[in-house]
Amino acid sequence: MRCTHMIAALVLGSIVQATLAGFTLGPVVVAGGGGPIAGGGFRATITVGQTSASAPQYATGGGFKVATGFWAAVKGCPADLNTDGFVDDTDFVLFANAYNLLLCSDPAMPAGCPADFNSDTLVEDSDFVIFADAYNQLICP
Numbered sequence: 665m666r667c668t669h670m671i672a673a674l675v676l677g678s679i680v681q682a683t684l685a686g687f688t689l690g691p692v693v694v695a696g697g698g699g700p701i702a703g704g705g706f707r708a709t710i711t712v713g714q715t716s717a718s719a720p721q722y723a724t725g726g727g728f729k730v731a732t733g734f735w736a737a738v739k740g741c742p743a744d745l746n747t748d749g750f751v752d753d754t755d756f757v758l759f760a761n762a763y764n765l766l767l768c769s770d771p772a773m774p775a776g777c778p779a780d781f782n783s784d785t786l787v788e789d790s791d792f793v794i795f796a797d798a799y800n801q802l803i804c805p
Contacts, residue, residue, distance in 0.1 A: 742781050743798030751798040759795050762787040
């Protein structure tokens with residue numbers, strides 16, 4: 665009983681805090697799971713309060729728009745292989761290693777074959793063209 669009240673208070677507190685910060689939230693449900701995520705120079709910790717998954721829901725405010733609910737991760741800057749918000753020399757080293765392996769099915773290839781930007785199960789010249797364009801831009805959009 666005490667745990668239920670604590671969870672309800674946390675969810676309500678999160679809604680109030682988000683409202684005061686200028687965020688707009690859709691209907692919230694209590695769901696299991698969660699943990700930290702990071703990318704593009706940002707970090708977030710997901711918790712038990714999530715908006716309903718019936719349609720894309722967004723929390724907005726402060727110049728940000730965050731998709732909430734149950735959704736698959738979509739990487740907005742795929743060439744940023746180390747997810748630090750920049751496509752730089754570190755990403756080039758990661759890309760070169762994958763390029764040298766070539767086949768996404770190679771056991772040494774990182775999980776999900778992130779350097780295969782065109783999803784053809786190979787890390788080859790066409791992926792390099794995509795990587796080079798992002799590398800020239802440096803900062804992820």
